[in-house]
Amino acid sequence: MMNKPVNCNVAVIGAGMAGMAAAIFAANRGLSVVCVGKASEISFSSGCLDLFSRIPGSDMPAFDNPFEGIAALTKLQPDHPYAKVGREDIVQGFEEFTGFMNTSGIQYHCTPETNQKIITPAGTLKSTWCVPSAMYAGTRALAEKKKILIVDIRGLKGFGARQMAQSLKKHHPCMGSVTVEFPGRETAGDLMCERLTWDLETPDILSRFIGVLRPHTAGYDTVGLPAILGIYRFEELKNKIEKALGKTVFEIPTLAPSVTGMRTKEAFLGQLPASKVRHYPVMVKDITHGEAGFSFEVSEGIAVREVRAENLILATGRFMGRGLGVNASGNIREMLFDLPVTQPRDRREWFRRDFFNPKGHGVNRSGLETDECFRPLGRGGKVFHPKLYAAGSILAHQDWKREKSGSGISIASAYRAVDHLA
Numbered sequence: 001m002m003n004k005p006v007n008c009n010v011a012v013i014g015a016g017m018a019g020m021a022a023a024i025f026a027a028n029r030g031l032s033v034v035c036v037g038k039a040s041e042i043s044f045s046s047g048c049l050d051l052f053s054r055i056p057g058s059d060m061p062a063f064d065n066p067f068e069g070i071a072a073l074t075k076l077q078p079d080h081p082y083a084k085v086g087r088e089d090i091v092q093g094f095e096e097f098t099g100f101m102n103t104s105g106i107q108y109h110c111t112p113e114t115n116q117k118i119i120t121p122a123g124t125l126k127s128t129w130c131v132p133s134a135m136y137a138g139t140r141a142l143a144e145k146k147k148i149l150i151v152d153i154r155g156l157k158g159f160g161a162r163q164m165a166q167s168l169k170k171h172h173p174c175m176g177s178v179t180v181e182f183p184g185r186e187t188a189g190d191l192m193c194e195r196l197t198w199d200l201e202t203p204d205i206l207s208r209f210i211g212v213l214r215p216h217t218a219g220y221d222t223v224g225l226p227a228i229l230g231i232y233r234f235e236e237l238k239n240k241i242e243k244a245l246g247k248t249v250f251e252i253p254t255l256a257p258s259v260t261g262m263r264t265k266e267a268f269l270g271q272l273p274a275s276k277v278r279h280y281p282v283m284v285k286d287i288t289h290g291e292a293g294f295s296f297e298v299s300e301g302i303a304v305r306e307v308r309a310e311n312l313i314l315a316t317g318r319f320m321g322r323g324l325g326v327n328a329s330g331n332i333r334e335m336l337f338d339l340p341v342t343q344p345r346d347r348r349e350w351f352r353r354d355f356f357n358p359k360g361h362g363v364n365r366s367g368l369e370t371d372e373c374f375r376p377l378g379r380g381g382k383v384f385h386p387k388l389y390a391a392g393s394i395l396a397h398q399d400w401k402r403e404k405s406g407s408g409i410s411i412a413s414a415y416r417a418v419d420h421l422a
């Protein structure tokens with residue numbers, strides 16, 4: 001069954017950080033937007049917005065000031081996506097994105113010229129630019145050398161408070177740890193964050209959890225918990241625990257899939273109707289294109305609907321997002337338009353022997369070449385289609401994992417692309 005076609009100014013393919021940002025920016029400019037895509041890498045993210053920290057393989061230490069880092073990076077690597085975006089655009093893009101998330105219930109703390117630190121479940125400090133308010137008391141406590149208690153929950157996998165406090169002692173000596181039982185789950189065996197997150201939304205369990213925490217917090221200024229304080233009401237739950245304990249409380253992101261990443265996604269999806277963005281959580285198989293624009297089908301239950309778009313933003317990510325794949329001859333290919341992909345010449349150059357090699361792996365820099373406004377280049381080096389744009393991790397010449405630039409590249413490239421088409 002075919003539903004009536006939908007016409008729009010912009011179709012965004014991808015609902016990860018880049019697709020979300022592009023949809024928001026386009027809707028804010030009064031354009032009609034269709035956004036297509038399923039759960040993305042965002043569900044694994046810490047929820048912090050990274051801008052830039054480190055040049056992979058260079059002798060330079062991590063940058064405290066992300067903009068100094070980007071200036072040094074783009075001098076060394078003029079084909080990096082950040083070289084196509086000015087500082088003003090990055091700042092405005094972040095302001096617009098965080099403003100949108102704020103109306104959806106997630107507030108970020110960003111310091112203009114400096115990266116901030118958060119505690120990771122590996123017991124390391126991670127540099128990031130914008131910290132969600134649920135984690136911010138931890139960032140402040142680290143900066144102000146306050147006494148921090150890290151709490152873990154017996155049975156919770158991948159989160160060891162003792163090991164974290166031990167590893168972090170060299171950076172922050174006044175740190176303690178405790179393991180507590182989660183009310184009602186004392187005999188449950190392995191625990192999942194998502195389960196505890198739902199449990200804590202129940203007032204009785206929340207108050208018993210506070211009772212379990214209370215005897216351990218004397219002498220500490222702030223309490224770090226695994227990120228389990230709910231998907232939607234986390235500020236309310238955090239405030240209740242803080243009030244009851246008389247301490248500030250912060251969350252530490254957990255291993256994937258992370259509640260903090262899910263929150264980001266839910267906040268975005270929840271705000272889409274108000275922004276008049278139509279979202280289809282499906283995968284697009286084929287896109288036809290011509291002078292008038294683009295056309296593809298999305299499924300709606302048992303029915304199918306055609307989407308006709310004047311412009312298209314390709315924000316389909318790399319391998320995990322499914323923007324890139326590998327063909328039978330072992331070459332990396334772009335999955336929807338078969339756009340040329342810059343990649344190592346030989347498969348043996350995809351990976352280095354040492355997984356943690358600071359230079360990174362060749363395969364992680366593969367992606368699309370674009371012009372200055374992020375329009376992908378076709379074979380022959382010419383713009384593939386005047387109204388096709390690309391944003392996010394699908395872009396070539398960047399290793400967001402090692403650079404700590406995941407959200408930054410996504411937001412900045414989406415901002416620049418939408419600015420050009422609007």
Ligand SMILES: Cc1cc2nc3c(=O)[nH]c(=O)nc-3n(C[C@H](O)[C@H](O)[C@H](O)COP(=O)(O)OP(=O)(O)OC[C@H]3O[C@@H](n4cnc5c(N)ncnc54)[C@H](O)[C@@H]3O)c2cc1C
Pocket residue numbers: 013014015016017018019036037038039040041042044045046047048049050051256282283284285315316317318320321322323336391392393394400405406407408410
């Ligand atoms: C474990 C982990 C932790 C991370 N932590 C952080 C962090 O702390 N801070 C930070 O800034 N960044 C972090 N990131 C990176 C960040 O989440 C994003 O991965 C990055 O910003 C790139 O986003 P993207 O939108 O380009 O791609 P993706 O997130 O991969 O999204 C691609 C989207 O395209 C869609 N798609 C693909 N093909 C199709 C198709 N044919 N039809 C329809 N839709 C399609 C997918 O469904 C998906 O929605 C982390 C990533 C991972 C994996």
